[in-house]
Amino acid sequence: MLAAESMSAVAPTPAAPLTDEERYDAVRRRDGAVDGAFVYAVRTTGVYCRPSCAARLARRENVSFHPTCAAAEAAGFRPCKRCRPNEPSQAERRAAAVGRACRLIERGEEMPSLEALAAAAGLSPFHFHRVFKAVTGVTPKAYGEAARSRRLKARLEAGDSVTGAIYEAGYNAPSRFYARAAERLGMTPSAYAKGGVGARIRFAIGECSLGSVLVAATERGVCAILLGDDPDALLRDLQDRFPKAELVGDDPAFGETVARVVGLVEAPGRGLGLPLDIRGTAFQERVWDALRNIPAGRTATYAEIAAAIGAPAAVRAVAGACAANALAIAIPCHRVVRSDGSLSGYRWGVARKRALLDREGEAA
Numbered sequence: 001m002l003a004a005e006s007m008s009a010v011a012p013t014p015a016a017p018l019t020d021e022e023r024y025d026a027v028r029r030r031d032g033a034v035d036g037a038f039v040y041a042v043r044t045t046g047v048y049c050r051p052s053c054a055a056r057l058a059r060r061e062n063v064s065f066h067p068t069c070a071a072a073e074a075a076g077f078r079p080c081k082r083c084r085p086n087e088p089s090q091a092e093r094r095a096a097a098v099g100r101a102c103r104l105i106e107r108g109e110e111m112p113s114l115e116a117l118a119a120a121a122g123l124s125p126f127h128f129h130r131v132f133k134a135v136t137g138v139t140p141k142a143y144g145e146a147a148r149s150r151r152l153k154a155r156l157e158a159g160d161s162v163t164g165a166i167y168e169a170g171y172n173a174p175s176r177f178y179a180r181a182a183e184r185l186g187m188t189p190s191a192y193a194k195g196g197v198g199a200r201i202r203f204a205i206g207e208c209s210l211g212s213v214l215v216a217a218t219e220r221g222v223c224a225i226l227l228g229d230d231p232d233a234l235l236r237d238l239q240d241r242f243p244k245a246e247l248v249g250d251d252p253a254f255g256e257t258v259a260r261v262v263g264l265v266e267a268p269g270r271g272l273g274l275p276l277d278i279r280g281t282a283f284q285e286r287v288w289d290a291l292r293n294i295p296a297g298r299t300a301t302y303a304e305i306a307a308a309i310g311a312p313a314a315v316r317a318v319a320g321a322c323a324a325n326a327l328a329i330a331i332p333c334h335r336v337v338r339s340d341g342s343l344s345g346y347r348w349g350v351a352r353k354r355a356l357l358d359r360e361g362e363a364a
Contacts, residue, residue: 018034018038020065024040030051030052030054031051032051032089036089038066039066039069040063040064040066041063041066041072041077042062043063045058046077048066048072048077048085049082050083050085050089053083055080069085069086091313094135097120097128098121098132101117101128101140102136106147111144114128117132134310134312135314136311136317137286137287138286138311142282146281199218199245200245201216201217201218201238201242201247202248202249202257203216203238203254204249204251204258205231206261206262208265209265209266209355210265210355210356211227211228211229212231213265214228214234214235214237215254215261217254217257221274221278222261222272222275222277222327223276223327224241225328226238226326226348227328227348228348260273264329265329266359268329268356268360270296276330280324283321284321284324287317287318287321288325290308291325291331291335291336294335294336296360297361298335299341300335300336300337301337301339302315302336302338302339305318306318323347333346334352335357
């Protein structure tokens with residue numbers, strides 16, 4: 001899979017310890033972000049709690065702070081029965097429950113019912129559906145579709161027949177799969193199984209102010225925009241993706257498409273105006289839609305994108321979706337930055353990312 005963006009490994013600056021007044025303010029705000037950093041105890045009740053506990057706020061003079069549950073208990077306090085600070089947090093419990101459901105989906109021969117998944121998680125179907133989407137960013141049904149699609153691709157790549165792969169992946173009938181086969185695979189299943197044989201992909205490599213650019217398109221639209229310094233490396237990327245596809249590199253009619261992409265590099269804020277062949281999981285496509293909604297000349301953080309798609313806990317998954325983007329600039333992952341505003345790793349180089357943002361800023 002072609003990578004466009006990844007999270008850089010930057011050593012964080014150690015945060016200064018919170019003062020007791022800052023801790024009390026966090027308790028007053030029921031700030032779940034500091035859960036695990038400390039617990040607080042109330043002398044009048046003899047109970048200790050998480051900072052996010054919904055219990056009535058105690059007077060400041062009755063509150064003490066402790067670095068761990070063990071320290072609070074050593075001081076004579078007992079755990080709150082409401083927030084259960086000595087047990088995994090609600091977020092951890094939800095993540096574990098969703099993880100169990102995901103394993104059931106991935107291992108099952110057929111897609112489990114919502115009721116069965118909810119029962120395994122110990123939640124009502126309605127509540128489970130909300131929790132699953134909050135944790136993963138997609139519905140259980142969409143997650144199941146993506147899991148089946150991955151299994152199908154793996155079986156086709158392993159040499160199974162198309163019909164056998166469809167049933168092994170968990171589809172009850174071939175007709176249910178073929179209804180969206182091109183959307184899932186980008187081509188017919190038989191062509192995918194043969195490494196893209198029979199698929200016709202036009203491509204061309206041009207030069208722009210940021211180096212070399214490879215543009216490729218299927219009948220559905222532009223499927224790849226790759227930037228780099230080595231034209232041969234860009235072509236190898238395309239060949240690796242579809243080793244047996246018919247790659248057409250001498251199509252004069254494709255020159256206009258390449259010219260429009262080069263124009264997009266020079267003025268990334270104006271849009272491409274061409275159909276795109278976008279292929280990804282349901283979650284990836286939601287992230288990519290959100291990226292295209294970032295106005296030119298503006299940036300957004302990974303956390304803001306996660307919140308925009310209704311999955312605030314899926315920040316790492318958002319970064320992964322950015323990394324899977326093969327349509328540079330057209331899907332503007334260059335507009336996503338770290339929470340402190342700094343530029344994170346970019347598949348085609350941070351210098352190119354900075355240049356694209358600078359150009360958008362000048363045009364704004």
